[in-house]
Amino acid sequence: MFSGIFSGLLFIISFVAINSHQTKNILRYSDLTSYRVCTTDADCLDNSFCFGNDAEKTGRCKCLQGFEMLVRNEKFYACLQESSYGNPCLYSEQCVINLGNNGLCDAKTKLCTCADGSHYNEVDKQCYKSKKLHDICTTSAECVLKNGQNAFCQYGRCRCDLNQQxxxxxxxxxxxxxxGDTCGSDKDCQLIDNSYCGGTCLCRQGFSVCRHGDFCLKDAITIGEDCTEDIQCVKNIPHAFCLEEKKCVCPLGRHFYGSSCIVSVDVDGYCEKDFQCLSQEKEVSLVCKHDVCVKTNSGGLFLYSVILLFLQVGFIYILNY
Structure with missing residues (x-):
């Protein structure tokens, strides 16, 4: 609440400052006279009269009250009424006096409007050069948003309100x-990368909420992928975690197979498939034989197989005799 009031005060102050500045610098034409010499009013053009003349000296043509000498050179002048945004005009000078230097008379419509790259401000009825967020500014009136509302000129830059981004x-x-905040559409959550609105702001598929709940982290698909937190690894690879080297790995006593970190079975351990067998000794290779993990690169496996064969033959012999 207080941030909104503070921002509103800044907005009003900036308008007052720029308006007082522009009021001092707007050129008023009511005191100007033309270069045309006259002796009577008949010598002057429309909406003007002969000013400063008497029986002994000539005068110069000057605009009637309510009209301004907006166009003047040595051979021509025009006394015209001031115009405002959306109202009829013949010359841009009629518009500039109220709209500021960014106002002009549209050549096609003959209506006062704002120049390209400028916008009309309803508060003080003037045209301002349009500035985006982060652009240099002198007043909040320059900082126009997509919806037509104004941002705030703070410390010389266009900025959002304190609670906005x-x-x-x-x-x-x-x-x-x-x-986790309530939302009405994906647009409400777009400041959070890789998120969407599902009643609340959530991470998109393939991403997980970080430990502190501030942003979405990309999920790893397999061991060895980059990570910063364990959640990235364990979501698709059960039992995996993020090592200090920022890579997804399996914990001690497990190894990666298929899409999971499975328990590693060492020599003489119970097994059902070869992929379960993994020795802690890197040079040793194991296979699953008759529900037991055995070495494939030692004489022990051969001896074990021979003994097992003799036992099977002996068992068959006993059955037959």
Missing amino acids: PTASLDECLDSKRL
């Missing part, structure tokens, strides 16, 4: 939503 296009200010 700019979009990537720098033409909108959005409320600073966090993961």
Whole structure:
């Protein structure tokens, strides 16, 4: 609440400052006289009269009250009424006097409007050069957003309100939503990379909420992929974790097979498949034989197989006799 009041005060102060500055610098034409010499009013053009003349000296043509000498040179002048935004005009000078230097008379419509790259401000009825967020500014009136509302000129730059953040296009200010906050559309969550709105701001498929709940982290698919937190590894690879080297690995006593970190069975351990067998000794290779993990690169395996064969033959012999 207080941040909104503070921002509003800044907005009003900036308008007052720029308006007082522009009021001092707007050229008023009511005191100007033309270069045309006259002796009577008949010598002057429309909406003007002969000023400063008497029986002994000539005068110069000057605009009637309510008209301004907006166009003047040595051979021509025109007394015209001031115009404002959306009203009829013949010359841009009729518009500039009220709209400021960014106002002009549209050549096609003959209506006062703002020049390209400028916008009309309803508060003080003037045209301002349009500035995006982060652009240099002198007044909040310059800082126009996509929806037509104004941002705030703070410390010489266009900025969002205290509780808002700019979009990537720098033409909108959005409320600073966090993961888990209530939302109405994906746009509400767009300041959180890789998120969407599902009633609340959530991480998209393939991403997980970080430990502190501030942003979404990409999930790893297999061992060895980059990571910063364990959640990235364990979501798709059960029992995996993020090592200090920032890589997904299996914990001690497990190894990666298929899509999971399975328990490693050492020599003489119970097994059902070869892939379960893994020795802690790197040079030793194991296979699963008759529900037991045995070495493949030693004489022990051969002897074990021979003994097992004799036992099987002996058992068959006993059955037959």
